[in-house]
Amino acid sequence: MKAIVYEETGSSSVLKLQDKPVPHPGAGEVRVRVVVSGVNPTDWKSRAGGRVSTALEAPKVPNQDGAGVVDEIGPGVKEPSVGDRVWLWDVAWGTNEGTAQEHVVVPAAKAVALPGTESFDTGASIGIPALTAHRALTSNEDGPARLAPGTLAGRTVLVTGGAGAVGHAAIQLAIWAGATVITTVSGERKAELARLAGAHTVINYRTDDVVTAVRRSAPDGVDTIVDVNAPANIESDVRVLKPSGTIAIYAANPGESLTVPVRESMTKNVRYQFILTYTVTEEHKQHAVAAVSEALKDGALRVGKEHGLPLTRFPLEATAAAHDAVEQGTVGKVLIDVAPPS
Secondary structure, X not given: OEEEEEEEOOOHHHOEEEEOOOOOOOOOEEEEEEEEEEEOHHHHHHHHOOOOOOEEEEEEOOOOEEEEEEEEEOOOOOOOOOOOEEEXXXXXXXXXXXXXXXXXXXXXXXXXXXXXXXXXXXXXXXXXXXXXXXHHHOOOOOOOOOOOOOOOOOOEEEEEOOOOHHHHHHHHHHHHOOOEEEEEEOOHHHHHHHHHHOOOEEEEOOOOOHHHHHHHHOOOOEEEEEEOOHHHHXXXXXXXXXXXXXXXXXXXXXXXXXXXXXXXXXXXXXXXXEOOHHHOOHHHHHHHHHHHHHHHHOOOOOOEHHHOEOEEEEEHHHHHHHHHHHHOOOOOEEEEEOOOOO
């Protein structure tokens, strides 16, 4: 089978197309024929490593997210079944086998049913972004632990960077759960994408005063902030947050620090929740997977330009270019076509 492999960290040039033996699942595992692989910032950052190239102990296949069809199951697996369409999450975390290959073996729990109404593109786009967004939206002290229709009714959520993959998922999940959603973007093109995702209020932070604009839509403040750039936004975040509200922070550049306005945060009893989806508790992860699955069934998580998340595609052999596209900030979601759907 064809696979993208790297044997040392470094630039995207370390990614090579190779032939590998087709693997077989063990107990509790399934093999998935990957149709589409999704690329996230953590994929290229993991591949890049530090400033100095480092040889790996074993060859590694990149990419955490993907979607495909189960084509073999191991002993003891009751579901999914052979022929089931599935979406995949955290595939490469703690292993050397990611989704940038024609077949991948994963624990059965990491192959989740993909509704027949949804595309493989959707399945490959939701893993890290939607699971991260779910944790951010459930990080308030008074819950909910798992999103469902109505669980955020009466609450207002501010999503910074609403045109990004996590921001897009946060908008859609929050609306599905009944929240009022405000988002910030950097220009009109991204504003239109945020509107297509369903945001109720869209603010251009380059031309509008964010605090004034948020207070106009939410005079009492917002309950939760899902923040893509806390170092730049922290002062305005604290000003527009309700007392006992939560600022959920899920992104950072290497070596980046955050200076917190301590007195203002104390006065409001602000909660700061830092998030890396790979290392959340098992309970948080299972709540997220279950809620995302329900949102998928309800048609609440949609991708594509018409839904506010443009798709940029590459063939498997151009995985290096796909990684570069994500590193360079391509708007929307970058996908890799690994194999035909059937």
